[in-house]
Amino acid sequence: MRRLFAPATTVALIGIFAFGPVYWVLVTALTPTHDVFRFPPHFIPDRITLTHFTAIFDNPKLLRYLTNSLIVSTVTAVLTVIVAAYTGYSFAKFRYRGRRSLMYLVLASQMFPQALLLITLYLVFSQVGLINSYLALILSFTTFTLPLCVWMLKGFFDTIPDELIEAAKVDGAGQGAIIHRILLPVSLPGLVATGLFAFIRGWNDFIFALTLAGPDKQTLPPGLVNTFLGEFETAWPDLMAASLVVSLPVVIGFTILQRYLVAGLTAGAVKG
Numbered sequence: 001m002r003r004l005f006a007p008a009t010t011v012a013l014i015g016i017f018a019f020g021p022v023y024w025v026l027v028t029a030l031t032p033t034h035d036v037f038r039f040p041p042h043f044i045p046d047r048i049t050l051t052h053f054t055a056i057f058d059n060p061k062l063l064r065y066l067t068n069s070l071i072v073s074t075v076t077a078v079l080t081v082i083v084a085a086y087t088g089y090s091f092a093k094f095r096y097r098g099r100r101s102l103m104y105l106v107l108a109s110q111m112f113p114q115a116l117l118l119i120t121l122y123l124v125f126s127q128v129g130l131i132n133s134y135l136a137l138i139l140s141f142t143t144f145t146l147p148l149c150v151w152m153l154k155g156f157f158d159t160i161p162d163e164l165i166e167a168a169k170v171d172g173a174g175q176g177a178i179i180h181r182i183l184l185p186v187s188l189p190g191l192v193a194t195g196l197f198a199f200i201r202g203w204n205d206f207i208f209a210l211t212l213a214g215p216d217k218q219t220l221p222p223g224l225v226n227t228f229l230g231e232f233e234t235a236w237p238d239l240m241a242a243s244l245v246v247s248l249p250v251v252i253g254f255t256i257l258q259r260y261l262v263a264g265l266t267a268g269a270v271k272g
């Protein structure tokens with residue numbers, strides 16, 4: 001009995017911790033405002049309303065924040081994949097002096113706290129006039145996301161046999177042809193996983209978007225805070241409804257590209 005009960009209990013606890021907050025967000029978003037704070041709380045609302053969801057699409061600020069997030073996150077994902085692909089290929093398939101040191105230096109950059117990197121980027125962007133611009137957000141997101149993406153793609157490129165590259169060289173292919181016609185098509189799962197990871201990091205970022213962008217260039221995370229969190233009152237039902245809506249693109253993208261993401265993340269685990 002204990003053998004059967006322990007796994008079931010473990011799964012139940014994991015399910016509560018994983019889906020409990022999501023369920024409570026959904027319940028709050030569907031509950032009328034005057035019923036949200038009643039005590040004791042009701043885990044199943046007596047009345048359901050969609051007013052909080054319709055209010056989101058009637059708010060022009062939220063639509064602007066959504067557009068900003070899509071632009072910044074998409075460009076960040078594309079730029080990260082391009083840079084990480086060439087860098088990861090260099091680390092995986094070339095042997096040159098200082099390669100190992102560069103690899104660990106790239107990885108060590110993840111040890112610095114985000115706030116420390118933010119101070120440096122803010123000073124640089126202020127001097128070149130990039131504060132409150134898409135470019136500042138794209139560069140900051142890419143800087144913070146790139147190191148881990150480089151290592152993800154390096155692990156994927158490590159699984160590609162060197163004989164495939166040697167055969168292409170024998171056929172007269174240059175490095176450009178090898179990368180674009182052979183390695184990149186073969187590495188599609190790794191590229192998709194890296195791009196999705198970079199998109200999610202850009203979509204969820206709060207501190208960079210809050211500090212480097214003004215109201216017209218802010219993305220969804222700081223935009224939601226500025227819209228629904230007031231000095232004396234917080235519109236919790238509207239905030240929960242907006243949180244569910246802005247999570248949909250990431251959930252849909254992850255669901256569609258899940259097999260590529262799993263293949264890309266596990267590519268470097270086993271070699272040979």
